[in-house]
Amino acid sequence: DAGITQSPRHKVTETGTPVTLRCHQTENHRYMYWYRQDPGHGLRLIHYSYGVKDTDKGEVSDGYSVSRSKTEDFLLTLESATSSQTSVYFCAISLTDQETQYFGPGTRLLVL
């Protein structure tokens, strides 16, 4: 299994509070991704990174920001959480943009 961890694994928060999710990899892969999983939608890309300090938006980026200051860490921040951001969040990594993506175990976020 690819060395990908996500923290926290579960979080409950209140509307309007900031939340940061962390993805950590030990594989030295250049590309990292954040997805959200919702019933009926599969997984949808939020943001991705193609190197340290290099990030770009995905399909559902509104309300989210990301940062990557080190190869191994990719942070996803909800500046002011809303109930519509209740979801399961998955991090993924890949060696290049054409290689297979490997997924972390997920973070279950509930915004009350």
Next chain:
Amino acid sequence: GDSVTQMEGPVTLSEEAFLTINCTYTATGYPSLFWYVQYPGEGLQLLLKATKADDKGSNKGFEATYRKETTSFHLEKGSVQVSDSAVYFCALSSKYGNKLVFGAGTILRVKS
């Protein structure tokens, strides 16, 4: 834009039954195609993939053939087991980008 359509579930089968999960896609260019599996409480794992027309991906008794003429990548297994119960996602990766586009997922339940 690119999209993936999967048959709706849940699919409920008896052990040793034949499995087919349909997947069709719309994409510009010639995408790579994937099947990912998600077991309860876990992240996604790559099950198999195909990168060009007529390629057959296979793993753990599962197979799927990349059919360009019908834009399909149906997943099949000759004899399912209870341990195959999971959610199966079809996905594509455009040759011109590094983003995975997922179908909505199909829940498979196998009864003993």
